[in-house]
Amino acid sequence: MDAAHPPGPGAGRASPALDRRGFLRATAxxxxxxxxxxxxxxxxxxxxxxxxxxxxxxxxxxxxxxxxLRAAAEALLAxxxxxxxxxxxxxxxxxxxxxDPMRADMKTVLRLLEHLTLLGGRLRRFTALDGAARLxxxxxWARSRFSLRRAAYQAVRGVIYLYAYTEDSTRPLTxxxxxWPERRVPIPAYPVDFGEVR
Amino acid sequence: MIIQGTTHxxxxxxxxxxxxxxxxxxxxxxxxxLADRGWDVVMLEKGxxxxxxxxxxxxxxxxAAFNGRRGLDASDxxxxxxxxxxxxxxxxxxxxxxxxxxxxxxxxxWRTERxxxxxxxxxxxxxxxxxxxxxxxxxxxxxxxxxxxxxxxQGCEALGFEGAPVPTARVDCIGCGWxxxxxxxxxxxxxxxxxxxxxxxxxxxIYSDARVERILVENGRAVGVEGSLLDRDTDRPHSRIRVRAxxxxxxxxxxxxxxxxxxxxxxxxxxxxxFYVNPHYFVFADFGREIDNITGIPCAYEVxxxxxxxxxxxxxxxxxxxxxxxxHQSPGLTAAILPEAGAAHAERMRRYRHLGSLMSxxxxxxxxxxxxxxxxxxxxxxxxxxxxLKAVDYLRNAARIxxxxxxxxVWIPDVYGTVVRDPxxxxxxxxxxxxxxxxxxxxxxxxxxxxxxxxDPADSFAGPTGEAYAVKxxxxxxxxxxxTSVSKDPSLTIMGVxxxxxxxxxxxxxxxxx
Numbered sequence: 001m002d003a004a005h006p007p008g009p010g011a012g013r014a015s016p017a018l019d020r021r022g023f024l025r026a027t028a029x030x031x032x033x034x035x036x037x038x039x040x041x042x043x044x045x046x047x048x049x050x051x052x053x054x055x056x057x058x059x060x061x062x063x064x065x066x067x068x069l070r071a072a073a074e075a076l077l078a079x080x081x082x083x084x085x086x087x088x089x090x091x092x093x094x095x096x097x098x099x100d101p102m103r104a105d106m107k108t109v110l111r112l113l114e115h116l117t118l119l120g121g122r123l124r125r126f127t128a129l130d131g132a133a134r135l136x137x138x139x140x141w142a143r144s145r146f147s148l149r150r151a152a153y154q155a156v157r158g159v160i161y162l163y164a165y166t167e168d169s170t171r172p173l174t175x176x177x178x179x180w181p182e183r184r185v186p187i188p189a190y191p192v193d194f195g196e197v198r
Numbered sequence: 199m200i201i202q203g204t205t206h207x208x209x210x211x212x213x214x215x216x217x218x219x220x221x222x223x224x225x226x227x228x229x230x231x232l233a234d235r236g237w238d239v240v241m242l243e244k245g246x247x248x249x250x251x252x253x254x255x256x257x258x259x260x261x262a263a264f265n266g267r268r269g270l271d272a273s274d275x276x277x278x279x280x281x282x283x284x285x286x287x288x289x290x291x292x293x294x295x296x297x298x299x300x301x302x303x304x305x306x307x308w309r310t311e312r313x314x315x316x317x318x319x320x321x322x323x324x325x326x327x328x329x330x331x332x333x334x335x336x337x338x339x340x341x342x343x344x345x346x347x348x349x350x351x352q353g354c355e356a357l358g359f360e361g362a363p364v365p366t367a368r369v370d371c372i373g374c375g376w377x378x379x380x381x382x383x384x385x386x387x388x389x390x391x392x393x394x395x396x397x398x399x400x401x402x403x404i405y406s407d408a409r410v411e412r413i414l415v416e417n418g419r420a421v422g423v424e425g426s427l428l429d430r431d432t433d434r435p436h437s438r439i440r441v442r443a444x445x446x447x448x449x450x451x452x453x454x455x456x457x458x459x460x461x462x463x464x465x466x467x468x469x470x471x472x473f474y475v476n477p478h479y480f481v482f483a484d485f486g487r488e489i490d491n492i493t494g495i496p497c498a499y500e501v502x503x504x505x506x507x508x509x510x511x512x513x514x515x516x517x518x519x520x521x522x523x524x525x526h527q528s529p530g531l532t533a534a535i536l537p538e539a540g541a542a543h544a545e546r547m548r549r550y551r552h553l554g555s556l557m558s559x560x561x562x563x564x565x566x567x568x569x570x571x572x573x574x575x576x577x578x579x580x581x582x583x584x585x586x587l588k589a590v591d592y593l594r595n596a597a598r599i600x601x602x603x604x605x606x607x608v609w610i611p612d613v614y615g616t617v618v619r620d621p622x623x624x625x626x627x628x629x630x631x632x633x634x635x636x637x638x639x640x641x642x643x644x645x646x647x648x649x650x651x652x653x654d655p656a657d658s659f660a661g662p663t664g665e666a667y668a669v670k671x672x673x674x675x676x677x678x679x680x681x682t683s684v685s686k687d688p689s690l691t692i693m694g695v696x697x698x699x700x701x702x703x704x705x706x707x708x709x710x711x712x
Contacts, residue, residue, distance in 0.1 A: 076539050097433075098268045101574055105276075135540045142539070142613040150613060150636035151276035158534040158639065159270070165533035165547065166258040174550035176492070176529045179255030180374045181382060187372055189250035190384040192391045195398035196199040197247070198206070 048127070054085040059096030060103050065110040066092060071127045072113070073160050075134035081169045090163045106159075109152040113141075200286070200398055202247050203407030203427035203439070210427065210439040212403060214240040216703075217423055217443040219410045219458065222288015223689050224676030224696035225449030226389030227329065230396045231700035239402035240441050241394075242423065244454065245284030246430045247406035248291070248390075253380030257528045260379035264291060266453070273566065273579040277635035278475060280577060281643045282451060285380075286406050287390025289451060289643075290689065292378045294496050295367040295386050296523065297335045298686040299326050300694070301505070312681050313653025314662050316698065325697040326690060333387035334369040335690070342366075342373050344494025346554040347524045349485070351499050353603035359595070360503030364523075365690075366495065373494040375526065408439050413446060413462045413672065420446040420672035445703065447673040449696065452645035455678040456568040457575040459649060464668050465659045469649055470568035474683040475642025477560040477581050479589055479633065480525065480535050482609040483600035488551045491526040499524050504595060505561065505685055507588075519588040521686060522596055525557035535639045537611045546609070554600060558592040559644065560585055561685040568648050579642070580635055589633040594624045612638040644688050649678035651695075663706075664699035675699045 048067035051058050058066055066088060073084035095103040114126045120140050122129065129137060141153035164170060168178075177183065201210075214237075218229045221243040233239045245264055253260070261269035264285035271280040283292040300322070308317040316322075329335070343351070343363075354361040367387040377386055384391050398404055410425040422442035426435030448455045456470040501522035508516040527535065529550060536546045566579025581589060597608040601621045610616035612632040618624055631637060651674070652658030655667040659674060666672040675696040677688060684691045 076543070078540055080544060094262070094268055094270065097262070098270050099433075101576065102267060102270045102272075131540075138539060147275060147277065147635040150634075153613070154636050154639060155272075155276050157539060161533035161536075161543070162530045163258070164530075166256070166530035170529070170547075173544065174529050174547050175488075176550060179376055181255050185374075187374070187383055189382060190370075190391075192249070192384050192395055193399065194200055194249075194395050198199065198201045 050085070054089065056085065056089045056092065058092055061092045061095065061107065061110070064114070065107050067127050068110040068114045069156070069160075071134060072138065072156050073164070075131045075138065076157055076160050077164050078131050080164065080173065082164045082167045086167070087160055087164050091159050094159070094163070106155060109155055112152065113156065199402070200247055200394075200404045200406065203405050203437075204246065204430035206427055206437065209437050210405070212240055212439075212441045214238045214403070214441060214443045216240075216445040216447060217242065217441045218447045218449055219423060220288060220449035220451060220454060220676060221286050221394060221404065222283075222389055222449065222451060222676065223290050223692040224679070225288065225447070226290070226393035226397075227693040227696040228447060228449065228675045228700040229402065230393035231697055232704060233397045233400040233402050235704055237704070239397055239400070240443065241397060241402065241404040242408040242410050242425070242439070242441065243286045243288070243404065243406050244409045244428070244450070245286065245406065247286040247404075248380060250382050250384050253376070253382040255374070255376040255379055255382055257379060257530045260292070264380065273577045275580070275635060277640060278477060278566075278577075278579045278581070279639060279641040280453070280475070280645075281641050282453060282645065285390070286394055286404060287388045290388035291380050291390055293388070293689055294377055294523075294687075296497055296500070296687040297330070297333070297365045297367045297690040299323075300684055300691040301686065303506075304682075304685055308681050312651065312658070314651055314681070316662060322694045322698060325694045325701070329690065329693050329697060330365075333367040333392055335365050335367045335387070338363040338366045338495070338498040342371060342495050343498045344373070344491060344526075345489035346491040346526060347494065347498040349489070349554055349603040350501065350522075350524050350556060350599055353599035353601075354501055354503075356602040357598060359501055359599065361499055361501040364497055364500045366498070368495070371495060375492045375494060376528075377495060379528070405439060409435070410450070410458060411461065413458065413464060413669070414440075414442070415464075415669055419670040422446065445671050445673065445707065447675050448649070448678065449674075449676040452648040452677040453568060453575070453577075455674060455676055456648035457570070459659070460568070460570045460575070464672070465649060465666065466668070468657060468659050472565040472647045472650065472682075473568045473577060473579065474562060474565045474644065474646040475579065476644035476683055476688075477558065477562060477585070477589065478641040478643065479558045479560070479593060479638065480527075480611055481556045481593060481596040481600070482536065482611060483554040483603075483605035484549050484552050484607045484609065485554060485604065486552060486606040489554060490551050491554055492528065496526045497523040501556075501599070504592070507561075515584050515587050517591050519561050519563075519584070520592045521559045521561075522592065522599075523557045523559060523687075525555045527555065535611050537609065537613065537615045537638070542615070554603075554605065556596040556599070558589065558596075559686065560588050560592065561683050562588075565647060565682075581633060581640065586630060586633050590628060590630055593628045593632060597621075597624050597628060610638070644677070644684070646677045646680045646684065646688055647682055649674045650681040651679045652681060663702050673699060673703065
């Protein structure tokens with residue numbers, strides 16, 4: 001806290017603000033859990049065929065990370081008129097284009113999401129859970145007392161919802177009629193003389 | 199002349215009287231001032247050059263084309279999303295056009311605390327008057343008020359909260375609703391369509407897709423810059439560019455300027471040490487009827503009655519320290535911000551056309567930091583201390599406004615799915631847990647303070663004239679130079695400061711290279 005500006009009662013107490021190093025420290029137990037989780041029968045196949053079966057040529061994520069992202073999208077977008085695979089593939093392409101640190105962070109988050117189920121008492125990996133269980137598990141991240149678990153939740157759900165609702169297929173749900181150019185509203189742009197443009 | 203680096207082939211060597219790094223509110227204003235007075239100007243912009251026809255009004259296109267890090271940039275712990283544009287015209291390509299003069303109390307603070315004697319209304323007003331005329335800045339007319347803006351005004355009037363129509367930089371705006379994704383009609387007075395064409399027509403060269411990597415310094419004096427021309431699709435360099443000039447002006451925004459200085463080791467530990475963003479928290483209100491907030495301009499009305507912090511007799515925080523802007527979001531961004539998941543989230547999105555929205559401009563007292571980590575520019579920022587209390591006070595008063603305006607429900611988009619239906623519930627339901635880091639999506643877009651002006655070299659990057667203490671001939675004239683949060687949208691502050699610095703440079707140096 002800033003000594004010059006002391007907080008009011010309770011300000012900031014609820015959330016230890018962790019940076020990335022703090023995240024690693026806080027998840028040291030998580031790494032152990034991940035190692036343990038990898039020993040579980042449900043996690044032994046090491047087989048994540050989703051990208052292949054979706055026909056997605058991955059650019060940023062590994063097949064495993066893609067499978068986790070796709071599984072999260074399936075849970076978050078259940079019942080919506082948008083294909084989770086399409087959203088996951090779009091995010092993979094965006095991560096490839098934007099690069100690190102966003103790409104590296106998201107990859108870390110997805111791997112942890114897959115394996116930290118053990119901390120919540122679940123004996124199966126995230127991708128092996130059914131839709132309701134995945135949502136319930138994500139909910140524990142959302143309301144975690146650890147800032148970085150909430151951060152991971154916000155990051156995953158944020159990009160999934162962002163790219164799901166930029167799809168035209170979700171418009172019937174929101175009633176969004178499309179922007180003016182799409183509706184061919186005939187408004188000309190004012191002319192601008194930029195001089196020579198090469 | 200505008201030279202698009204993405205398609206230019208071969209290395210570039212250029213010379214000018216001044217080279218300006220960045221083409222936004224600060225760079226555009228300064229460059230046009232000097233070009234109008236006969237200076238030979240070169241401008242370098244990392245982002246691409248886009249015209250009205252390139253602005254498709256699709257958010258995914260805009261995020262990918264000209265938002266910094268494709269709209270995915272955030273602080274280290276993801277707690278604050280960093281929204282900024284990288285394009286010719288800088289952040290004015292996606293800004294809302296809100297154009298406030300710096301509040302006199304903030305100028306007075308900079309004058310007394312930073313030793314910036316020229317930070318007075320009488321010194322800056324003449325510059326603002328010119329800028330306001332050039333950009334067509336005027337008090338937002340009633341026809342541009344959409345239903346969300348009208349409802350917020352109505353709520354404020356019912357409660358006795360102070361607010362007013364915003365001064366806005368537009369000419370014949372048609373209120374299409376997509377101002378933050380680039381104006382497709384050339385009605386918003388961004389630098390892209392105002393100062394940049396002036397520089398170009400005056401003989402200046404504006405290189406897009408040009409990433410500056412080195413500030414050239416000889417014998418303690420800046421003599422130019424060099425960097426790479428980038429392929430716009432891949433961001434990969436394909437050629438080199440070097441511009442020599444007796445004056446180098448940094449105007450790449452508080453993030454870009456800090457990054458360049460840090461990479462060059464210029465300015466010491468004052469660079470990036472304070473990074474202000476004016477945290478934006480969002481509040482949504484369901485009015486139970488279509489209000490179509492995506493039409494019109496985002497912000498025609500500002501709630502300014504809470505700008506000043508109120509304290510108790512013993513000095514404890516008692517409220518205020520923020521303004522509120524009416525806001526609207528496109529479907530994708532709304533979906534990312536709204537709370538809940540699965541079917542509950544879908545149910546909220548079904549009410550998209552019923553939603554009003556407000557956004558905070560927290561006048562933070564605890565800034566973040568910009569730094570390099572393994573060669574990667576990063577940002578450490580937490581809303582903390584008294585700034586969390588301001589955020590809670592804002593959320594509560596925003597809820598009260600919407601409820602007074604007839605909202606059925608007010609949604610705090612936190613991970614707890616906080617909903618308020620009765621003003622008597624506001625205090626109990628909206629608490630500090632809503633503003634814990636990552637309890638909700640918080641954004642920052644008013645980047646300031648990373649290379650501040652000031653009379654004390656130990657605590658300032660540049661002196662009152664804008665010239666760096668460490669390197670002669672090196673100036674800063676963007677949000678980085680502004681010492682602290684402005685407590686309002688800072689675009690007109692940045693333009694005024696840049697124009698003041700430009701006038702001083704012109705007065706002292708004349709047409710330097712001629």
